[in-house]
Amino acid sequence: MDSLLVEKLAIPILHNQLANCWDMLSTSETECAVSAMRLVLRYGPFSGSALSNLVAVLRDRLVDVVANLKNVI
Structure with missing residues (x-):
């Protein structure tokens, strides 16, 4: 499998899963997300913006969950 x-x-599928399906408070789902990211990163470097968009969705999701945790505590 080459980087293209x-x-x-793979990156668009993973992007969708992380943006819409990943429960970050689930240990098993987070372990799967980390594993999938490691697998994808093995095939870099990438020429387009797909990887940067994937990282952006991770950042946005993490910011949201941290903000929501502050409201719970």
């Missing part, structure tokens, strides 16, 4: 295939196919 990962960039065009």
Whole structure:
């Protein structure tokens, strides 16, 4: 599998899963997300913006969950 295939196919699928399906408070789902990110990063470097968009969605989700945790505590 080359980096172009990962960039065009795998990263958009992972982006969708992390943006819409990942429960960050679930240990098993977080372990799967970390594993998937490691697998994708193995095939870099990437030429497009797919990876930066993926990292941005991770950042945004983490910011949201931290803000919500502050409201709970």
